[in-house]
Amino acid sequence: MSFTNKPNFILLFMIFSTLIFLAFSLDLSNVPAESPTLDREEPLSKGRKNVVIRNKVKNKEVLNVHCKSTKDDLGLVHIPWNDTWGFKFHVNLWRTTEYHCHFTWYKGGSHYFSIFKVSRDDTVIGKYPICTVCIWEVGSDDKNPMCRIPLFEKEKTYCFKWEDGP
Numbered sequence: 001m002s003f004t005n006k007p008n009f010i011l012l013f014m015i016f017s018t019l020i021f022l023a024f025s026l027d028l029s030n031v032p033a034e035s036p037t038l039d040r041e042e043p044l045s046k047g048r049k050n051v052v053i054r055n056k057v058k059n060k061e062v063l064n065v066h067c068k069s070t071k072d073d074l075g076l077v078h079i080p081w082n083d084t085w086g087f088k089f090h091v092n093l094w095r096t097t098e099y100h101c102h103f104t105w106y107k108g109g110s111h112y113f114s115i116f117k118v119s120r121d122d123t124v125i126g127k128y129p130i131c132t133v134c135i136w137e138v139g140s141d142d143k144n145p146m147c148r149i150p151l152f153e154k155e156k157t158y159c160f161k162w163e164d165g166p
């Protein structure tokens with residue numbers, strides 16, 4: 001064998017590039033197989049939240065809700081009695097995501113509430129459990145009209161007052 005054995009070199013090159021191509025195509029074929037895992041809980045979908053609001057006002061009127069974060073204005077929505085409306089978002093990297101809502105209904109007045117805040121709804125060693133689907137019932141009680149309802153039966157309901165300010 002001599003150094004000028006060109007066909008051998010070309011053959012080696014072809015084998016080598018075929019291997020690279022195979023590795024590359026295997027890698028590509030992995031992409032669709034892997035993407036469902038991205039939709040599961042950990043780790044990339046971490047911070048994904050779903051807030052649901054159910055109208056439970058005592059006089060069975062339509063509940064008008066206007067929710068905003070510093071980034072997002074979800075507009076004014078009208079929720080018929082015992083109906084729900086909801087929205088989805090991600091908690092940002094700095095964990096400062098917060099959604100505030102304004103609630104009004106006929107003869108119900110005008111009220112404010114933070115429908116999502118990290119300190120209450122997304123803190124591991126917090127006073128309340130973390131919710132991923134955060135279901136709120138509005139207006140069934142006069143004193144504590146905002147109730148976070150559990151997704152699973154064994155968990156507890158937590159009720160809060162309006163945050164109307166002084």
Ligand SMILES: *[C@@H]1O[C@H](CO)[C@@H](O)[C@H](O)[C@H]1NC(C)=O
Binds near residue numbers: 082
């Ligand atoms: C309110 O809605 C829930 C869930 O859809 C339903 O199970 C319940 O029967 C409704 N209540 C009334 C009083 O319509």
